[in-house]
Amino acid sequence: MFTIRKYNQISDLVQRHLDPRHYELSETAEHYEGILVRSADLLSAEFPPELVGIARAGAGYNNIPVDRCTEQGIVVFNTPGANANAVKELVICGMLLAGRRIIEATRWLDGLHEEHAQGIEKLVEKGKKQFVGPELMGKTLGVIGLGAVGVMVANAAVHGLGMKVLGYDPYLSVDAAWHLSSEVERVKSLEEIYTSCDYITLHLPLNDQTRGMIGETALASMKEGAVLLNIARGGLVNEKALIAALESGHLRHYVTDFPDEGILGVRGVIATPHLGASTPESEDNCAEMAAKQLRALIEDGNIVNSVNLPRCEMPRTGGYRITIINRNIKNMVGQITAALAESGCNIEHMVNSSRGEWAYTMLDLATAPDRACLDRIAAIDGVVRVRALF
Numbered sequence: 001m002f003t004i005r006k007y008n009q010i011s012d013l014v015q016r017h018l019d020p021r022h023y024e025l026s027e028t029a030e031h032y033e034g035i036l037v038r039s040a041d042l043l044s045a046e047f048p049p050e051l052v053g054i055a056r057a058g059a060g061y062n063n064i065p066v067d068r069c070t071e072q073g074i075v076v077f078n079t080p081g082a083n084a085n086a087v088k089e090l091v092i093c094g095m096l097l098a099g100r101r102i103i104e105a106t107r108w109l110d111g112l113h114e115e116h117a118q119g120i121e122k123l124v125e126k127g128k129k130q131f132v133g134p135e136l137m138g139k140t141l142g143v144i145g146l147g148a149v150g151v152m153v154a155n156a157a158v159h160g161l162g163m164k165v166l167g168y169d170p171y172l173s174v175d176a177a178w179h180l181s182s183e184v185e186r187v188k189s190l191e192e193i194y195t196s197c198d199y200i201t202l203h204l205p206l207n208d209q210t211r212g213m214i215g216e217t218a219l220a221s222m223k224e225g226a227v228l229l230n231i232a233r234g235g236l237v238n239e240k241a242l243i244a245a246l247e248s249g250h251l252r253h254y255v256t257d258f259p260d261e262g263i264l265g266v267r268g269v270i271a272t273p274h275l276g277a278s279t280p281e282s283e284d285n286c287a288e289m290a291a292k293q294l295r296a297l298i299e300d301g302n303i304v305n306s307v308n309l310p311r312c313e314m315p316r317t318g319g320y321r322i323t324i325i326n327r328n329i330k331n332m333v334g335q336i337t338a339a340l341a342e343s344g345c346n347i348e349h350m351v352n353s354s355r356g357e358w359a360y361t362m363l364d365l366a367t368a369p370d371r372a373c374l375d376r377i378a379a380i381d382g383v384v385r386v387r388a389l390f
Contacts, residue, residue, distance in 0.1 A: 008036075036299075061078050168187050197229065317348060321365070321388075324387075332359065336377055345369050
Protein backbone atom coordinates (compact mmCIF):
# COMPACT_ATOMS: atom_id res chain seq x y z
CA MET A 1 0.00 0.00 0.00
CA PHE A 2 1.34 3.42 -1.00
CA THR A 3 0.34 6.65 0.73
CA ILE A 4 -0.26 9.89 -1.18
CA ARG A 5 -0.38 13.13 0.80
CA LYS A 6 -2.92 15.68 -0.48
CA TYR A 7 -2.15 19.32 0.28
CA ASN A 8 -5.24 20.77 -1.42
CA GLN A 9 -8.69 19.67 -2.49
CA ILE A 10 -8.01 17.45 -5.49
CA SER A 11 -10.63 16.04 -7.84
CA ASP A 12 -11.92 12.59 -6.92
CA LEU A 13 -11.03 11.55 -10.48
CA VAL A 14 -7.51 10.82 -9.22
CA GLN A 15 -8.89 7.53 -7.92
CA ARG A 16 -9.24 6.37 -11.54
CA HIS A 17 -5.46 6.17 -11.53
CA LEU A 18 -4.68 5.64 -7.84
CA ASP A 19 -6.59 2.45 -7.06
CA PRO A 20 -7.80 2.55 -3.42
CA ARG A 21 -6.71 -1.08 -3.11
CA HIS A 22 -3.10 0.05 -3.52
CA TYR A 23 -3.11 3.77 -2.68
CA GLU A 24 -4.27 5.63 0.40
CA LEU A 25 -5.01 9.34 -0.02
CA SER A 26 -4.40 11.30 3.16
CA GLU A 27 -4.38 14.95 4.23
CA THR A 28 -2.54 14.29 7.49
CA ALA A 29 -0.09 11.41 6.91
CA GLU A 30 3.47 12.00 8.12
CA HIS A 31 4.98 9.26 5.96
CA TYR A 32 4.11 9.02 2.26
CA GLU A 33 5.59 8.15 -1.11
CA GLY A 34 3.86 10.86 -3.14
CA ILE A 35 2.34 14.33 -2.91
CA LEU A 36 -0.56 15.78 -4.88
CA VAL A 37 -0.65 19.57 -4.59
CA ARG A 38 -2.19 22.60 -6.24
CA SER A 39 -1.41 25.94 -4.57
CA ALA A 40 -0.24 24.94 -1.08
CA ASP A 41 3.13 26.42 -0.12
CA LEU A 42 5.68 23.62 0.26
CA LEU A 43 8.77 25.84 0.18
CA SER A 44 9.58 25.27 3.85
CA ALA A 45 8.01 21.82 4.20
CA GLU A 46 10.04 18.94 5.57
CA PHE A 47 9.68 15.78 3.50
CA PRO A 48 9.89 12.17 4.73
CA PRO A 49 12.72 10.03 3.36
CA GLU A 50 10.32 7.73 1.49
CA LEU A 51 8.90 10.57 -0.65
CA VAL A 52 9.80 9.94 -4.30
CA GLY A 53 7.55 12.34 -6.22
CA ILE A 54 5.54 15.57 -6.00
CA ALA A 55 2.87 16.17 -8.63
CA ARG A 56 1.61 19.73 -9.05
CA ALA A 57 -1.90 19.79 -10.55
CA GLY A 58 -1.17 22.82 -12.71
CA ALA A 59 1.56 24.35 -14.82
CA GLY A 60 3.31 26.62 -12.32
CA TYR A 61 5.49 25.20 -9.57
CA ASN A 62 6.93 28.18 -7.69
CA ASN A 63 5.29 26.82 -4.51
CA ILE A 64 7.62 23.80 -4.54
CA PRO A 65 11.33 23.84 -3.51
CA VAL A 66 12.49 22.27 -6.77
CA ASP A 67 16.25 22.55 -6.17
CA ARG A 68 16.00 21.03 -2.71
CA CYS A 69 13.82 18.24 -4.05
CA THR A 70 16.38 17.41 -6.71
CA GLU A 71 19.15 17.20 -4.14
CA GLN A 72 16.98 14.79 -2.14
CA GLY A 73 16.15 12.66 -5.18
CA ILE A 74 12.50 13.73 -5.35
CA VAL A 75 10.93 14.04 -8.80
CA VAL A 76 8.74 17.13 -9.28
CA PHE A 77 6.01 17.06 -11.93
CA ASN A 78 3.66 19.63 -13.38
CA THR A 79 0.77 19.15 -15.79
CA PRO A 80 1.48 21.19 -18.94
CA GLY A 81 -1.42 21.41 -21.34
CA ALA A 82 -4.04 20.06 -18.95
CA ASN A 83 -5.53 23.53 -18.47
CA ALA A 84 -4.64 24.80 -21.96
CA ASN A 85 -8.20 25.04 -23.25
CA ALA A 86 -9.37 27.01 -20.22
CA VAL A 87 -6.52 29.50 -20.61
CA LYS A 88 -7.13 29.74 -24.37
CA GLU A 89 -10.74 30.69 -23.76
CA LEU A 90 -9.74 33.38 -21.25
CA VAL A 91 -7.29 34.87 -23.77
CA ILE A 92 -10.03 35.09 -26.39
CA CYS A 93 -12.34 36.60 -23.76
CA GLY A 94 -9.64 39.16 -22.95
CA MET A 95 -9.31 40.22 -26.57
CA LEU A 96 -13.06 40.70 -26.83
CA LEU A 97 -13.24 42.66 -23.56
CA ALA A 98 -10.46 44.98 -24.71
CA GLY A 99 -11.65 45.38 -28.30
CA ARG A 100 -15.38 45.79 -27.77
CA ARG A 101 -15.11 47.84 -24.54
CA ILE A 102 -17.56 45.49 -22.85
CA ILE A 103 -16.57 46.24 -19.26
CA GLU A 104 -16.89 50.02 -19.70
CA ALA A 105 -20.25 49.54 -21.38
CA THR A 106 -21.73 47.35 -18.66
CA ARG A 107 -20.50 49.72 -15.94
CA TRP A 108 -22.14 52.61 -17.77
CA LEU A 109 -25.38 50.64 -17.95
CA ASP A 110 -25.25 49.91 -14.22
CA GLY A 111 -24.90 53.64 -13.61
CA LEU A 112 -27.87 54.40 -15.86
CA HIS A 113 -30.00 51.91 -13.99
CA GLU A 114 -29.18 53.56 -10.68
CA GLU A 115 -29.93 57.09 -11.96
CA HIS A 116 -32.99 56.48 -14.14
CA ALA A 117 -35.98 54.36 -13.28
CA GLN A 118 -37.55 54.72 -16.72
CA GLY A 119 -36.60 55.55 -20.28
CA ILE A 120 -33.48 53.40 -20.27
CA GLU A 121 -34.03 52.25 -23.87
CA LYS A 122 -33.71 55.76 -25.31
CA LEU A 123 -30.64 56.53 -23.20
CA VAL A 124 -29.02 53.27 -24.34
CA GLU A 125 -29.57 54.05 -28.02
CA LYS A 126 -28.21 57.55 -27.54
CA GLY A 127 -25.15 56.58 -25.50
CA LYS A 128 -24.02 53.30 -27.01
CA LYS A 129 -21.92 54.99 -29.72
CA GLN A 130 -19.28 55.89 -27.14
CA PHE A 131 -18.48 52.19 -26.81
CA VAL A 132 -17.88 51.38 -30.46
CA GLY A 133 -14.97 48.96 -30.73
CA PRO A 134 -13.22 47.02 -33.52
CA GLU A 135 -13.87 43.43 -34.50
CA LEU A 136 -11.13 40.83 -34.15
CA MET A 137 -11.50 39.53 -37.70
CA GLY A 138 -8.71 40.82 -39.90
CA LYS A 139 -6.58 42.04 -37.00
CA THR A 140 -3.10 40.66 -36.31
CA LEU A 141 -2.37 38.64 -33.19
CA GLY A 142 1.15 37.97 -31.99
CA VAL A 143 1.64 34.84 -29.86
CA ILE A 144 4.89 34.78 -27.88
CA GLY A 145 5.51 31.21 -26.73
CA LEU A 146 4.12 28.30 -28.70
CA GLY A 147 3.67 25.68 -26.04
CA ALA A 148 0.40 23.89 -25.35
CA VAL A 149 -1.56 27.09 -24.63
CA GLY A 150 0.11 29.26 -27.26
CA VAL A 151 -0.60 26.75 -30.02
CA MET A 152 -4.27 26.49 -29.04
CA VAL A 153 -4.63 30.27 -28.94
CA ALA A 154 -2.91 30.67 -32.33
CA ASN A 155 -5.03 27.99 -33.99
CA ALA A 156 -8.29 29.32 -32.54
CA ALA A 157 -7.49 32.88 -33.62
CA VAL A 158 -6.57 31.97 -37.18
CA HIS A 159 -9.36 29.45 -37.82
CA GLY A 160 -12.15 30.55 -35.50
CA LEU A 161 -11.72 34.34 -35.42
CA GLY A 162 -10.32 35.09 -38.86
CA MET A 163 -7.23 36.82 -37.49
CA LYS A 164 -3.76 36.92 -38.98
CA VAL A 165 -1.46 35.23 -36.47
CA LEU A 166 2.29 35.59 -36.00
CA GLY A 167 4.01 33.16 -33.63
CA TYR A 168 7.40 33.40 -31.96
CA ASP A 169 9.15 30.59 -30.13
CA PRO A 170 12.84 29.79 -30.71
CA TYR A 171 12.43 26.56 -28.72
CA LEU A 172 9.35 25.17 -30.47
CA SER A 173 9.02 21.48 -29.65
CA VAL A 174 8.36 18.82 -32.26
CA ASP A 175 5.01 18.01 -30.65
CA ALA A 176 3.93 21.66 -30.68
CA ALA A 177 5.03 22.04 -34.29
CA TRP A 178 2.85 19.10 -35.31
CA HIS A 179 -0.20 20.74 -33.70
CA LEU A 180 0.42 24.29 -34.94
CA SER A 181 -1.69 25.34 -37.93
CA SER A 182 0.19 25.90 -41.15
CA GLU A 183 -1.66 29.23 -41.42
CA VAL A 184 0.20 30.58 -38.40
CA GLU A 185 3.25 32.49 -39.59
CA ARG A 186 6.34 31.83 -37.48
CA VAL A 187 8.64 34.83 -37.12
CA LYS A 188 12.28 34.90 -36.09
CA SER A 189 12.32 37.90 -33.77
CA LEU A 190 10.24 39.55 -31.08
CA GLU A 191 10.64 42.83 -32.93
CA GLU A 192 8.46 41.45 -35.75
CA ILE A 193 5.74 40.73 -33.20
CA TYR A 194 5.98 44.11 -31.50
CA THR A 195 5.87 46.22 -34.66
CA SER A 196 3.21 44.24 -36.56
CA CYS A 197 0.53 43.13 -34.12
CA ASP A 198 -2.68 44.71 -32.88
CA TYR A 199 -2.89 42.17 -30.05
CA ILE A 200 0.05 40.46 -28.33
CA THR A 201 -0.40 37.53 -25.95
CA LEU A 202 2.31 36.03 -23.71
CA HIS A 203 2.62 32.29 -23.07
CA LEU A 204 6.00 31.87 -21.40
CA PRO A 205 7.40 30.48 -18.16
CA LEU A 206 8.79 32.94 -15.64
CA ASN A 207 12.55 32.54 -15.24
CA ASP A 208 15.71 34.64 -15.21
CA GLN A 209 15.56 35.05 -18.99
CA THR A 210 11.91 36.13 -19.20
CA ARG A 211 11.44 38.16 -16.02
CA GLY A 212 10.53 41.73 -16.97
CA MET A 213 11.08 41.02 -20.68
CA ILE A 214 8.19 43.33 -21.59
CA GLY A 215 9.81 46.55 -20.49
CA GLU A 216 10.26 50.09 -21.80
CA THR A 217 12.01 49.09 -25.03
CA ALA A 218 9.53 46.33 -25.92
CA LEU A 219 6.51 48.50 -25.15
CA ALA A 220 7.87 51.42 -27.17
CA SER A 221 8.30 49.07 -30.14
CA MET A 222 4.65 48.01 -30.10
CA LYS A 223 2.10 49.50 -32.47
CA GLU A 224 0.27 52.58 -31.28
CA GLY A 225 -2.94 51.41 -29.59
CA ALA A 226 -1.89 47.77 -29.26
CA VAL A 227 -3.42 45.47 -26.63
CA LEU A 228 -1.12 43.33 -24.48
CA LEU A 229 -2.47 40.15 -22.86
CA ASN A 230 -0.70 38.30 -20.08
CA ILE A 231 -2.47 35.17 -18.85
CA ALA A 232 0.89 33.47 -18.26
CA ARG A 233 2.93 35.00 -15.41
CA GLY A 234 2.75 38.44 -13.83
CA GLY A 235 6.52 38.91 -13.60
CA LEU A 236 6.94 38.89 -17.38
CA VAL A 237 5.93 42.56 -17.56
CA ASN A 238 7.74 45.53 -16.02
CA GLU A 239 4.91 47.35 -14.26
CA LYS A 240 6.52 50.79 -14.17
CA ALA A 241 7.08 50.76 -17.94
CA LEU A 242 3.62 49.28 -18.48
CA ILE A 243 1.84 52.02 -16.53
CA ALA A 244 3.77 54.69 -18.42
CA ALA A 245 2.74 53.14 -21.76
CA LEU A 246 -0.91 53.02 -20.70
CA GLU A 247 -0.94 56.57 -19.35
CA SER A 248 0.59 57.93 -22.57
CA GLY A 249 -2.01 56.07 -24.63
CA HIS A 250 0.65 54.19 -26.59
CA LEU A 251 -0.73 50.92 -25.19
CA ARG A 252 -4.53 50.78 -25.32
CA HIS A 253 -5.15 47.96 -22.86
CA TYR A 254 -3.30 45.51 -20.64
CA VAL A 255 -5.28 42.35 -19.95
CA THR A 256 -3.86 40.25 -17.11
CA ASP A 257 -4.80 37.35 -14.90
CA PHE A 258 -2.25 38.46 -12.27
CA PRO A 259 -3.52 41.62 -10.56
CA ASP A 260 -1.65 43.40 -7.78
CA GLU A 261 -1.83 46.74 -6.01
CA GLY A 262 0.49 48.33 -8.54
CA ILE A 263 -1.84 48.02 -11.53
CA LEU A 264 -5.36 47.75 -10.13
CA GLY A 265 -7.25 50.92 -10.87
CA VAL A 266 -4.87 52.03 -13.62
CA ARG A 267 -6.80 53.22 -16.67
CA GLY A 268 -6.57 50.64 -19.45
CA VAL A 269 -5.96 47.64 -17.17
CA ILE A 270 -8.43 44.76 -17.41
CA ALA A 271 -7.64 42.30 -14.62
CA THR A 272 -9.11 38.95 -13.65
CA PRO A 273 -8.38 37.18 -10.32
CA HIS A 274 -6.19 34.32 -11.60
CA LEU A 275 -9.02 32.57 -13.41
CA GLY A 276 -6.93 30.95 -16.15
CA ALA A 277 -7.37 27.39 -14.94
CA SER A 278 -10.49 27.96 -12.83
CA THR A 279 -12.85 25.63 -14.62
CA PRO A 280 -14.08 22.26 -13.37
CA GLU A 281 -12.83 20.65 -16.58
CA SER A 282 -9.35 22.08 -16.15
CA GLU A 283 -9.12 21.07 -12.50
CA ASP A 284 -10.19 17.53 -13.38
CA ASN A 285 -7.68 17.31 -16.26
CA CYS A 286 -4.83 18.56 -14.08
CA ALA A 287 -5.69 16.18 -11.24
CA GLU A 288 -5.89 13.15 -13.54
CA MET A 289 -2.61 13.96 -15.27
CA ALA A 290 -0.85 14.51 -11.95
CA ALA A 291 -2.14 11.20 -10.57
CA LYS A 292 -1.10 9.26 -13.69
CA GLN A 293 2.41 10.70 -13.59
CA LEU A 294 2.81 9.96 -9.90
CA ARG A 295 1.63 6.37 -10.35
CA ALA A 296 3.98 5.81 -13.30
CA LEU A 297 6.90 6.95 -11.15
CA ILE A 298 5.98 5.00 -8.02
CA GLU A 299 5.17 1.71 -9.74
CA ASP A 300 7.51 1.66 -12.75
CA GLY A 301 9.99 4.48 -12.25
CA ASN A 302 8.91 6.26 -15.45
CA ILE A 303 9.25 10.05 -15.59
CA VAL A 304 7.03 12.25 -17.78
CA ASN A 305 6.62 16.03 -17.45
CA SER A 306 9.18 16.46 -14.70
CA VAL A 307 10.43 19.99 -14.10
CA ASN A 308 13.70 18.91 -12.50
CA LEU A 309 14.70 15.61 -14.14
CA PRO A 310 14.82 14.32 -17.73
CA ARG A 311 11.97 12.48 -19.38
CA CYS A 312 12.73 8.78 -19.15
CA GLU A 313 10.41 5.86 -19.91
CA MET A 314 10.90 2.14 -20.43
CA PRO A 315 8.29 -0.65 -20.59
CA ARG A 316 8.61 -3.27 -17.85
CA THR A 317 10.19 -6.40 -19.33
CA GLY A 318 11.20 -8.23 -16.21
CA GLY A 319 10.44 -8.53 -12.55
CA TYR A 320 13.42 -6.60 -11.22
CA ARG A 321 13.95 -2.91 -11.91
CA ILE A 322 16.19 -0.34 -10.28
CA THR A 323 16.16 3.41 -10.90
CA ILE A 324 18.94 5.85 -10.11
CA ILE A 325 18.98 9.64 -9.82
CA ASN A 326 22.48 11.05 -10.08
CA ARG A 327 24.51 14.06 -11.05
CA ASN A 328 25.37 14.14 -14.73
CA ILE A 329 29.09 13.43 -14.45
CA LYS A 330 31.55 11.28 -16.39
CA ASN A 331 31.62 7.49 -16.14
CA MET A 332 28.50 7.31 -13.99
CA VAL A 333 26.88 4.58 -16.10
CA GLY A 334 30.15 2.65 -16.14
CA GLN A 335 30.34 2.69 -12.36
CA ILE A 336 26.73 1.59 -12.03
CA THR A 337 27.09 -1.33 -14.43
CA ALA A 338 30.37 -2.34 -12.76
CA ALA A 339 28.63 -2.45 -9.37
CA LEU A 340 25.91 -4.68 -10.84
CA ALA A 341 28.46 -6.97 -12.49
CA GLU A 342 30.32 -7.31 -9.21
CA SER A 343 27.08 -8.51 -7.61
CA GLY A 344 26.41 -10.98 -10.44
CA CYS A 345 23.39 -9.07 -11.82
CA ASN A 346 22.77 -9.33 -15.56
CA ILE A 347 21.24 -6.27 -17.25
CA GLU A 348 18.40 -7.14 -19.62
CA HIS A 349 17.39 -3.60 -20.60
CA MET A 350 18.67 -0.15 -19.70
CA VAL A 351 17.86 3.48 -20.51
CA ASN A 352 19.72 6.60 -19.43
CA SER A 353 18.66 10.22 -19.90
CA SER A 354 20.27 13.47 -18.83
CA ARG A 355 19.11 17.04 -18.43
CA GLY A 356 21.58 19.70 -17.47
CA GLU A 357 23.35 18.76 -14.27
CA TRP A 358 21.20 15.71 -13.57
CA ALA A 359 20.65 12.26 -15.05
CA TYR A 360 18.32 9.32 -14.58
CA THR A 361 18.93 5.64 -15.25
CA MET A 362 16.51 2.69 -15.34
CA LEU A 363 17.74 -0.90 -15.50
CA ASP A 364 15.76 -4.14 -15.77
CA LEU A 365 17.66 -7.09 -14.33
CA ALA A 366 17.42 -10.85 -14.76
CA THR A 367 17.88 -11.42 -11.03
CA ALA A 368 17.07 -9.40 -7.95
CA PRO A 369 19.93 -7.24 -6.66
CA ASP A 370 20.73 -7.77 -3.00
CA ARG A 371 21.04 -5.05 -0.38
CA ALA A 372 24.82 -4.94 -0.75
CA CYS A 373 24.49 -4.24 -4.48
CA LEU A 374 22.06 -1.37 -3.94
CA ASP A 375 24.28 0.06 -1.20
CA ARG A 376 27.27 -0.16 -3.53
CA ILE A 377 25.45 1.88 -6.17
CA ALA A 378 24.18 4.38 -3.61
CA ALA A 379 27.77 4.92 -2.44
CA ILE A 380 28.93 6.07 -5.88
CA ASP A 381 29.89 9.74 -5.78
CA GLY A 382 27.09 11.74 -7.40
CA VAL A 383 24.24 9.25 -6.80
CA VAL A 384 21.46 10.78 -4.70
CA ARG A 385 18.80 8.06 -4.86
CA VAL A 386 18.50 4.36 -5.73
CA ARG A 387 15.11 2.64 -5.86
CA ALA A 388 14.39 -1.05 -6.25
CA LEU A 389 11.03 -1.87 -7.89
CA PHE A 390 10.24 -5.57 -7.64
